[in-house]
Amino acid sequence: MDLLRFITCGSVDDGKSTLIGRLLYDSDSVSLDVLATLEKRGSSNGGGVDLALLTDGLKAEREQGITIDVAHKYFTTPRRKFIITDAPGHVQYTRNMVTGASNADLAIVLVDARQGVIEQTRRHTLLASLLGIKYFVLAVNKMDLVGNDEAVFERIKTDYQAIAEQLRLPHVLAIPLSALNGDNVVRPARSLPWYGGPSLLQHLESVPVAADANPREARFQVQYVIRPQTEALPDYRGYAGSIQSGVYRAGDRVRIHPSGVETVLEAIEVGQREVPSAEAPQAVVLRLRDDVDVSRGDAIVPVSAHPAVVRELEATLCWMDERPLRAGRKLLVQHHAALVKASVTAILQKTNIETFESVGTEEAKLNDIVRVRLRTALPLVADAYRANRATGAFILVDEQTGNTLAAGLVQATDPDYFTQEMPIEAVYSI
Incomplete structure (x- = not known):
């Protein structure tokens, strides 16, 4: 059996953790001891099993009723193995969503049927697209709370289709469901007779698994x-x-x-x-x-491979620090095991989350998505992210604190930028 990695994303309280819990529960992928604990806790609280607790393991998550950290769950059906990443929906934890989406083949974007498409829906879709995810599922959740109204589903589907066209998403399927009740999650729902497509699990079992992004370039x-x-x-x-x-x-x-x-x-x-x-x-x-x-x-x-060995590159950043980024900032580039000093020589543009248009900017604030030019003190062996996800990603690190400042995707490299000899003091002066 092959393996599908997917992430659930979207805004806070859209039901991501409950959806994963329902997938695990209805596909008989919850161990008996865990199930007994959840049932005991549910009965003591006077209610049923809280499916969100299957992924929300932190004490703070259970107290606040939100997902904070990324959780990974594994389950298997007769047709496929799965690794699920439950990403937090709160804008404060966007950095965790980026981490979770970096290895995913498919993104399930949840939307509360009562709220429709909102800013965090757009932000998570954009980030998943930038991270190279090709397959998207628009899961319109909580359909039971809008009377399973087909018109509501079609309106949200149309709104999201506009996003898909702007970002040129190649594969998008919209599915109406209720994670709490299990409607259309594992099995087709009788409560949605107007929907003739597959259930969520049926689609996950049939979607093609992405091949190695660049199998020939070792x-x-x-x-x-x-x-x-x-x-x-x-x-x-x-x-x-x-x-x-x-x-x-x-x-x-x-x-x-x-x-x-x-x-x-x-x-x-x-x-x-x-x-x-x-x-x-x-x-x-x-x-x-x-x-x-x-x-x-x-x-x-x-020797037959031709990686770019560069000291200057252009990259897309998701800025994750409270302190804004401005041109001239010195920091560290962590590219897998390589850690080198670098400087942001220019902030080229910022993406407007509402329109996805590129606009000029002089700084990047928390959760902004910007394109920058970086200059490193020592050469890096990197590829454009679109060609090789493994070697096209990096993070930026604060020199003093060691905190992660941004997640970066290499967009363009300039191998001829440093063809001339540079004195060693010039290389380290940045």
Whole structure:
């Protein structure tokens, strides 16, 4: 069976946690001990099972009745395996939604039938689109609270279709449902006789799973250098990490970036055993034929691959800090294991959440989505996000506090920007 990763998003109180709980409950994916605990708690409170508690595990979430952190749940049907990400809907926790959507194949955008499409619906849809999600489900929830009125569903569907056309979303399906009652979640609902499409689970079981974004372009970044220096292994040197994309084969000629040194991939180890080849997303240890200088954050790629090795790039940011971002700000770029100093040389534009149009701006405020130009102190091996989700994403980090400032997606690289020799003091002066 294949695996589908999906995220539930939308505004606060749209019913995301309840929907996931209903999916798990009605598909018999809740363990007996957990179910017994929920039923006991429900009976003590004089009500039924609170399905939202299957995902809202933090004490603060249960006290406030909202989702704060990202929760992951796993379940299996006879047709497919699933990993669900329950993202918070409150605008304060948009950063958590970005984290949850970064690995998803499909987004379920919930809308309260009484409220319709609102700003957070638009923001989450835009972010999911920017993060490369191709399949969207518009789940119009709480249909029972509007009398299962088809006209209400059609109005919301039309409003969301306008968003889909603006963002050029390739695959969108609208489904009316009631997560609390289970209508149209796992099985088709008799209460919605005018709807002739699949239930939510039926659609999730049939939607195609996205393939590797760039299977031919192999990418590997060193996370840890292994040098035991024991009597049994006096000369052992291995480079541990996860293959980010593509396939690696023992005997391939590879190039180390950013140094550009070439050598041969002597061996590949998986679980301390040599294998002839490995592919993404396997965790591996690579051993090289020559004793070359390789450090944490360096990339090892086949010589036939052509990654961009850059010190300047354009990127889309979701700004996550209370302090506004302005041009000239110095910070750190965390690109997987690589951590380098950088400067924001320009803020090019901001996206208007209401119209999705690009507008000029001099600063980025909390939750703003902006396009910027970054200049790094040392070269990065990066790809445009649209070509490779694994190597096109990064975060910005505050130098003093270590706090995450923004999630970034590489939009364009300029490999010729630093073709001329630069004095070392100029590189570190930023």
